[in-house]
Amino acid sequence: MTQKVVLITGCSSGIGLALATRIAKDEKKRFMVYATMRNLAKVEPLVEAAGRTLGRTMEIKQLDVCSEESIKACVDSLPERRVDILISNAGMGLIGPIECQSIDEMKTVMDTNFFGLVRLLKEILPDMKKRKKGHIVVISSVMGIQGILFNDVYAASKFAVEGFCESLAVQALRFNLNISLIEPGPVITEFERKVYEEGMKTDLSKADKITADMFTNIYLKNYNQIFETLGQTAEDVAEHTHKIITMDNPPFRHQTNTLYTPMTTLKYADPNGDLPIDTFYKMVFEHDKVFNASLNFLKLLRWRSRKSFTLEKDKSS
Protein backbone atom coordinates (compact mmCIF):
# COMPACT_ATOMS: atom_id res chain seq x y z
CA MET A 1 0.00 0.00 0.00
CA THR A 2 1.43 3.41 -0.96
CA GLN A 3 1.42 5.94 1.82
CA LYS A 4 -0.49 9.18 1.36
CA VAL A 5 1.69 12.27 1.58
CA VAL A 6 0.36 14.79 4.11
CA LEU A 7 1.76 18.34 4.27
CA ILE A 8 0.85 20.31 7.41
CA THR A 9 1.65 23.98 8.12
CA GLY A 10 2.26 25.59 11.52
CA CYS A 11 3.54 22.51 13.39
CA SER A 12 5.71 24.30 16.00
CA SER A 13 2.88 24.18 18.55
CA GLY A 14 -0.80 23.58 19.26
CA ILE A 15 -3.10 21.98 16.73
CA GLY A 16 -0.40 21.64 14.03
CA LEU A 17 1.94 19.81 16.39
CA ALA A 18 -0.86 17.51 17.61
CA LEU A 19 -2.00 16.84 14.03
CA ALA A 20 1.48 15.98 12.74
CA THR A 21 2.04 13.64 15.69
CA ARG A 22 -1.37 11.96 15.46
CA ILE A 23 -1.21 11.37 11.70
CA ALA A 24 2.41 10.13 11.80
CA LYS A 25 1.34 7.67 14.51
CA ASP A 26 -1.53 6.30 12.39
CA GLU A 27 -2.09 2.70 13.47
CA LYS A 28 -1.97 1.42 9.90
CA LYS A 29 0.99 3.67 8.87
CA ARG A 30 -1.11 5.02 6.01
CA PHE A 31 0.58 8.44 5.92
CA MET A 32 3.95 10.10 5.35
CA VAL A 33 3.75 13.42 7.16
CA TYR A 34 5.73 16.51 6.18
CA ALA A 35 5.34 18.64 9.27
CA THR A 36 6.34 22.22 8.49
CA MET A 37 7.03 25.34 10.50
CA ARG A 38 8.30 28.81 9.62
CA ASN A 39 11.05 28.83 12.25
CA LEU A 40 13.01 25.60 12.62
CA ALA A 41 14.55 26.92 15.87
CA LYS A 42 11.19 25.94 17.42
CA VAL A 43 11.50 22.29 16.38
CA GLU A 44 12.17 20.72 19.80
CA PRO A 45 8.58 20.15 21.09
CA LEU A 46 7.63 18.45 17.79
CA VAL A 47 10.76 16.29 17.78
CA GLU A 48 9.92 15.18 21.31
CA ALA A 49 6.27 14.46 20.50
CA ALA A 50 7.18 12.66 17.25
CA GLY A 51 9.44 10.16 19.02
CA ARG A 52 10.22 7.13 16.86
CA THR A 53 8.05 8.35 13.96
CA LEU A 54 10.67 10.95 13.04
CA GLY A 55 12.53 9.82 9.91
CA ARG A 56 9.96 7.06 9.44
CA THR A 57 6.46 8.46 8.96
CA MET A 58 7.38 12.09 9.72
CA GLU A 59 9.86 14.59 8.34
CA ILE A 60 10.16 18.19 9.44
CA LYS A 61 10.58 21.01 6.92
CA GLN A 62 10.67 24.80 6.83
CA LEU A 63 7.63 26.62 5.40
CA ASP A 64 6.43 30.16 5.97
CA VAL A 65 2.90 30.66 4.61
CA CYS A 66 3.65 34.36 4.09
CA SER A 67 6.44 33.57 1.61
CA GLU A 68 5.78 32.15 -1.85
CA GLU A 69 9.48 31.25 -2.18
CA SER A 70 9.43 29.26 1.04
CA ILE A 71 6.29 27.35 0.01
CA LYS A 72 7.74 26.56 -3.43
CA ALA A 73 11.08 25.42 -1.97
CA CYS A 74 9.28 23.10 0.44
CA VAL A 75 6.98 21.57 -2.21
CA ASP A 76 9.90 21.24 -4.68
CA SER A 77 11.80 19.24 -2.04
CA LEU A 78 9.07 16.54 -1.86
CA PRO A 79 9.33 13.39 -4.00
CA GLU A 80 7.60 14.26 -7.32
CA ARG A 81 6.24 17.38 -5.53
CA ARG A 82 3.40 15.11 -4.48
CA VAL A 83 0.96 16.23 -1.78
CA ASP A 84 -2.08 13.99 -1.36
CA ILE A 85 -3.48 15.77 1.69
CA LEU A 86 -2.74 19.40 2.45
CA ILE A 87 -3.59 20.55 5.97
CA SER A 88 -3.55 24.33 6.12
CA ASN A 89 -3.28 25.02 9.83
CA ALA A 90 -0.89 27.98 10.35
CA GLY A 91 -2.73 30.95 11.74
CA MET A 92 -2.86 33.71 14.32
CA GLY A 93 -5.44 35.56 16.39
CA LEU A 94 -6.16 39.21 17.15
CA ILE A 95 -8.57 40.64 19.69
CA GLY A 96 -9.56 44.14 20.72
CA PRO A 97 -11.45 47.21 19.51
CA ILE A 98 -10.58 48.08 15.89
CA GLU A 99 -9.90 51.71 16.90
CA CYS A 100 -6.89 50.41 18.83
CA GLN A 101 -5.48 48.18 16.08
CA SER A 102 -3.29 49.36 13.22
CA ILE A 103 -4.07 48.47 9.61
CA ASP A 104 -0.65 46.76 9.50
CA GLU A 105 -1.59 44.47 12.41
CA MET A 106 -4.85 43.61 10.65
CA LYS A 107 -3.05 42.99 7.34
CA THR A 108 -0.68 40.54 9.07
CA VAL A 109 -3.70 38.51 10.25
CA MET A 110 -5.24 38.48 6.77
CA ASP A 111 -1.87 37.74 5.19
CA THR A 112 -1.30 34.73 7.45
CA ASN A 113 -4.80 33.29 7.85
CA PHE A 114 -6.24 34.01 4.39
CA PHE A 115 -3.44 34.72 1.90
CA GLY A 116 -1.36 31.98 3.55
CA LEU A 117 -3.98 29.49 2.36
CA VAL A 118 -4.22 31.14 -1.06
CA ARG A 119 -0.42 30.92 -1.52
CA LEU A 120 -0.41 27.24 -0.55
CA LEU A 121 -3.18 26.39 -2.98
CA LYS A 122 -1.60 28.33 -5.86
CA GLU A 123 1.44 26.07 -5.42
CA ILE A 124 -0.32 22.75 -4.71
CA LEU A 125 -3.75 22.83 -6.41
CA PRO A 126 -2.52 22.64 -10.05
CA ASP A 127 -0.64 19.38 -9.32
CA MET A 128 -3.65 17.94 -7.49
CA LYS A 129 -5.85 18.82 -10.49
CA LYS A 130 -3.41 17.06 -12.85
CA ARG A 131 -3.44 13.93 -10.69
CA LYS A 132 -7.22 14.23 -10.16
CA LYS A 133 -6.60 13.24 -6.56
CA GLY A 134 -6.24 15.14 -3.34
CA HIS A 135 -7.79 16.42 -0.14
CA ILE A 136 -7.45 20.00 1.03
CA VAL A 137 -8.13 20.30 4.75
CA VAL A 138 -8.29 23.76 6.26
CA ILE A 139 -8.26 24.51 9.97
CA SER A 140 -10.88 27.23 9.95
CA SER A 141 -12.86 28.05 13.11
CA VAL A 142 -16.37 28.51 14.43
CA MET A 143 -15.46 32.12 13.71
CA GLY A 144 -15.42 31.19 10.03
CA ILE A 145 -19.20 31.07 10.23
CA GLN A 146 -20.05 33.33 13.17
CA GLY A 147 -18.46 36.55 14.42
CA ILE A 148 -17.60 36.98 18.10
CA LEU A 149 -17.30 40.23 20.03
CA PHE A 150 -13.82 41.87 19.68
CA ASN A 151 -12.63 39.25 17.15
CA ASP A 152 -13.69 41.37 14.15
CA VAL A 153 -10.59 41.00 11.98
CA TYR A 154 -9.79 37.42 13.00
CA ALA A 155 -13.38 36.38 12.20
CA ALA A 156 -13.14 38.28 8.89
CA SER A 157 -9.98 36.32 8.01
CA LYS A 158 -11.74 33.00 8.70
CA PHE A 159 -14.90 34.11 6.82
CA ALA A 160 -12.57 34.86 3.89
CA VAL A 161 -11.12 31.36 4.18
CA GLU A 162 -14.62 29.84 4.18
CA GLY A 163 -15.88 31.89 1.20
CA PHE A 164 -12.75 31.03 -0.74
CA CYS A 165 -13.07 27.30 -0.04
CA GLU A 166 -16.82 27.20 -0.65
CA SER A 167 -16.27 28.79 -4.07
CA LEU A 168 -13.40 26.45 -4.92
CA ALA A 169 -15.25 23.34 -3.74
CA VAL A 170 -17.45 23.15 -6.85
CA GLN A 171 -14.45 23.33 -9.19
CA ALA A 172 -12.63 20.83 -6.98
CA LEU A 173 -15.43 18.28 -7.44
CA ARG A 174 -14.86 18.40 -11.19
CA PHE A 175 -11.30 17.17 -10.52
CA ASN A 176 -12.33 14.58 -7.95
CA LEU A 177 -10.73 16.65 -5.16
CA ASN A 178 -12.15 17.05 -1.66
CA ILE A 179 -12.08 20.18 0.47
CA SER A 180 -12.87 20.05 4.21
CA LEU A 181 -13.14 22.96 6.62
CA ILE A 182 -12.44 21.97 10.23
CA GLU A 183 -14.22 24.39 12.56
CA PRO A 184 -13.01 24.18 16.17
CA GLY A 185 -14.41 26.34 18.94
CA PRO A 186 -11.93 27.53 21.60
CA VAL A 187 -8.86 25.25 21.79
CA ILE A 188 -6.35 25.45 24.63
CA THR A 189 -3.08 26.20 22.81
CA GLU A 190 -0.43 28.92 22.56
CA PHE A 191 -3.06 30.80 20.50
CA GLU A 192 -5.12 31.43 23.64
CA ARG A 193 -2.09 32.66 25.64
CA LYS A 194 -0.68 34.86 22.85
CA VAL A 195 -4.05 36.43 22.04
CA TYR A 196 -4.81 37.09 25.72
CA GLU A 197 -1.36 38.56 26.45
CA GLU A 198 -1.50 40.83 23.38
CA GLY A 199 -5.08 41.76 24.29
CA MET A 200 -3.99 42.78 27.79
CA LYS A 201 -1.33 45.05 26.27
CA THR A 202 -3.83 46.88 24.01
CA ASP A 203 -3.48 50.65 24.18
CA LEU A 204 -7.12 51.53 24.84
CA SER A 205 -6.56 55.31 24.74
CA LYS A 206 -8.12 55.49 21.25
CA ALA A 207 -11.30 53.75 22.39
CA ASP A 208 -14.24 55.47 24.11
CA LYS A 209 -14.97 54.57 27.73
CA ILE A 210 -17.88 52.21 26.97
CA THR A 211 -15.85 50.21 24.42
CA ALA A 212 -12.72 50.09 26.61
CA ASP A 213 -14.81 48.96 29.56
CA MET A 214 -16.58 46.30 27.45
CA PHE A 215 -13.24 44.91 26.29
CA THR A 216 -11.54 44.92 29.70
CA ASN A 217 -14.36 44.14 32.09
CA ILE A 218 -16.46 41.82 29.97
CA TYR A 219 -14.36 40.23 27.24
CA LEU A 220 -10.94 39.91 28.86
CA LYS A 221 -12.43 39.23 32.28
CA ASN A 222 -14.34 36.20 30.99
CA TYR A 223 -11.79 35.07 28.37
CA ASN A 224 -10.02 32.46 30.46
CA GLN A 225 -13.28 31.14 31.86
CA ILE A 226 -14.65 30.63 28.33
CA PHE A 227 -11.59 28.55 27.45
CA GLU A 228 -11.78 26.65 30.75
CA THR A 229 -15.46 25.82 30.24
CA LEU A 230 -15.69 25.29 26.48
CA GLY A 231 -12.05 24.70 25.54
CA GLN A 232 -10.98 21.58 23.68
CA THR A 233 -7.49 20.08 23.57
CA ALA A 234 -5.37 20.23 20.42
CA GLU A 235 -5.20 16.41 20.56
CA ASP A 236 -8.99 16.24 20.37
CA VAL A 237 -9.04 18.46 17.26
CA ALA A 238 -6.27 16.27 15.79
CA GLU A 239 -8.36 13.15 16.44
CA HIS A 240 -11.34 14.67 14.58
CA THR A 241 -9.10 15.72 11.68
CA HIS A 242 -7.46 12.28 11.50
CA LYS A 243 -10.94 10.80 11.19
CA ILE A 244 -11.86 13.27 8.42
CA ILE A 245 -8.78 12.38 6.33
CA THR A 246 -9.51 8.66 6.59
CA MET A 247 -13.11 8.99 5.36
CA ASP A 248 -14.19 7.90 1.87
CA ASN A 249 -16.63 10.76 1.64
CA PRO A 250 -15.36 13.57 3.89
CA PRO A 251 -17.76 16.41 4.72
CA PHE A 252 -17.16 19.96 3.49
CA ARG A 253 -17.61 21.37 7.02
CA HIS A 254 -16.90 19.73 10.35
CA GLN A 255 -17.32 21.33 13.79
CA THR A 256 -15.15 19.63 16.40
CA ASN A 257 -16.66 21.01 19.60
CA THR A 258 -20.09 19.74 20.57
CA LEU A 259 -20.19 22.25 23.43
CA TYR A 260 -20.14 25.04 20.90
CA THR A 261 -22.62 23.62 18.37
CA PRO A 262 -25.73 25.21 19.94
CA MET A 263 -24.15 28.64 19.33
CA THR A 264 -23.42 28.05 15.64
CA THR A 265 -26.84 26.46 15.17
CA LEU A 266 -28.39 29.84 16.00
CA LYS A 267 -26.92 31.12 12.73
CA TYR A 268 -28.81 28.58 10.65
CA ALA A 269 -32.04 28.92 12.63
CA ASP A 270 -32.76 32.51 11.57
CA PRO A 271 -32.30 33.65 7.96
CA ASN A 272 -32.52 37.28 9.16
CA GLY A 273 -29.35 36.77 11.18
CA ASP A 274 -30.68 38.44 14.33
CA LEU A 275 -30.99 35.37 16.56
CA PRO A 276 -27.26 34.78 17.19
CA ILE A 277 -26.57 38.51 17.57
CA ASP A 278 -29.43 39.03 20.07
CA THR A 279 -28.49 35.85 21.97
CA PHE A 280 -24.81 36.82 22.23
CA TYR A 281 -25.86 40.31 23.32
CA LYS A 282 -27.97 38.89 26.14
CA MET A 283 -25.29 36.41 27.15
CA VAL A 284 -22.67 39.12 27.33
CA PHE A 285 -24.52 42.15 28.65
CA GLU A 286 -27.56 41.12 30.67
CA HIS A 287 -25.70 40.06 33.77
CA ASP A 288 -22.61 38.11 34.87
CA LYS A 289 -24.93 35.40 36.20
CA VAL A 290 -26.60 34.99 32.79
CA PHE A 291 -23.18 34.54 31.24
CA ASN A 292 -22.15 31.86 33.73
CA ALA A 293 -25.51 30.13 33.47
CA SER A 294 -25.19 30.16 29.66
CA LEU A 295 -21.78 28.52 29.75
CA ASN A 296 -23.10 25.85 32.13
CA PHE A 297 -26.15 25.35 29.92
CA LEU A 298 -23.87 24.70 26.94
CA LYS A 299 -22.10 22.04 28.99
CA LEU A 300 -25.40 20.42 29.85
CA LEU A 301 -26.55 20.43 26.22
CA ARG A 302 -23.57 18.41 25.09
CA TRP A 303 -24.52 15.62 27.40
CA ARG A 304 -28.09 15.64 26.03
CA SER A 305 -27.16 15.65 22.35
CA ARG A 306 -23.83 13.82 22.12
CA LYS A 307 -25.18 11.13 19.79
CA SER A 308 -26.57 13.47 17.17
CA PHE A 309 -23.19 15.15 16.69
CA THR A 310 -21.10 12.10 15.86
CA LEU A 311 -19.51 11.84 12.44
CA GLU A 312 -22.53 10.37 10.67
CA LYS A 313 -21.03 10.68 7.20
CA ASP A 314 -18.19 8.35 8.08
CA LYS A 315 -18.66 5.28 5.94
CA SER A 316 -15.17 3.91 6.42
CA SER A 317 -15.31 3.06 10.13
Ligand SMILES: NC(=O)C1=CN([C@@H]2O[C@H](COP(=O)(O)OP(=O)(O)OC[C@H]3O[C@@H](n4cnc5c(N)ncnc54)[C@H](OP(=O)(O)O)[C@@H]3O)[C@@H](O)[C@H]2O)C=CC1
Ligand atom coordinates in the same frame (compact mmCIF):
# COMPACT_ATOMS: atom_id res chain seq x y z
N1 LIG B 1 -6.71 27.89 19.59
C1 LIG B 1 -7.95 28.14 19.22
O1 LIG B 1 -8.81 28.49 20.05
C2 LIG B 1 -8.37 27.93 17.81
C3 LIG B 1 -7.46 27.94 16.78
N2 LIG B 1 -7.92 27.78 15.49
C4 LIG B 1 -7.00 27.81 14.37
O2 LIG B 1 -6.09 26.73 14.52
C5 LIG B 1 -4.89 27.01 13.83
C6 LIG B 1 -3.71 26.67 14.72
O3 LIG B 1 -3.76 27.47 15.87
P1 LIG B 1 -3.31 26.95 17.33
O4 LIG B 1 -2.65 25.66 17.22
O5 LIG B 1 -4.45 27.09 18.22
O6 LIG B 1 -2.27 28.10 17.72
P2 LIG B 1 -0.70 28.11 17.95
O7 LIG B 1 -0.38 29.54 18.20
O8 LIG B 1 -0.32 27.11 18.97
O9 LIG B 1 -0.10 27.66 16.55
C7 LIG B 1 -0.10 28.47 15.43
C8 LIG B 1 0.92 27.94 14.46
O10 LIG B 1 0.88 28.72 13.27
C9 LIG B 1 2.21 29.09 12.98
N3 LIG B 1 2.34 30.26 12.12
C10 LIG B 1 1.98 31.53 12.33
N4 LIG B 1 2.32 32.28 11.29
C11 LIG B 1 2.91 31.48 10.38
C12 LIG B 1 3.48 31.65 9.11
N5 LIG B 1 3.55 32.85 8.52
N6 LIG B 1 3.97 30.57 8.44
C13 LIG B 1 3.93 29.34 9.01
N7 LIG B 1 3.45 29.12 10.24
C14 LIG B 1 2.93 30.17 10.91
C15 LIG B 1 2.86 29.30 14.34
O11 LIG B 1 4.26 29.34 14.21
P3 LIG B 1 5.20 30.19 15.21
O12 LIG B 1 5.40 29.31 16.41
O13 LIG B 1 6.46 30.40 14.43
O14 LIG B 1 4.48 31.46 15.52
C16 LIG B 1 2.34 28.05 15.03
O15 LIG B 1 3.06 26.93 14.63
C17 LIG B 1 -4.97 28.47 13.42
O16 LIG B 1 -5.33 28.55 12.06
C18 LIG B 1 -6.10 29.02 14.28
O17 LIG B 1 -6.74 30.10 13.67
C19 LIG B 1 -9.24 27.59 15.20
C20 LIG B 1 -10.15 27.56 16.19
C21 LIG B 1 -9.80 27.76 17.57
Ligand SMILES: CC1=C(/C=C/C(C)=C/C=C/C(C)=C/C=O)C(C)(C)CCC1
Ligand atom coordinates in the same frame (compact mmCIF):
# COMPACT_ATOMS: atom_id res chain seq x y z
C1 LIG C 1 -18.02 36.42 23.78
C2 LIG C 1 -18.98 35.28 23.75
C3 LIG C 1 -18.58 34.00 23.68
C4 LIG C 1 -17.17 33.73 23.43
C5 LIG C 1 -16.65 32.93 22.53
C6 LIG C 1 -15.26 32.79 22.29
C7 LIG C 1 -14.28 33.58 23.03
C8 LIG C 1 -14.90 31.94 21.33
C9 LIG C 1 -13.56 31.74 20.88
C10 LIG C 1 -13.31 31.00 19.82
C11 LIG C 1 -12.01 30.88 19.27
C12 LIG C 1 -10.82 31.32 20.01
C13 LIG C 1 -11.88 30.42 18.01
C14 LIG C 1 -10.66 30.41 17.30
O1 LIG C 1 -10.65 30.29 16.10
C15 LIG C 1 -19.57 32.90 23.82
C16 LIG C 1 -19.06 31.81 24.71
C17 LIG C 1 -19.92 32.32 22.46
C18 LIG C 1 -20.85 33.38 24.45
C19 LIG C 1 -21.35 34.58 23.81
C20 LIG C 1 -20.40 35.66 23.89
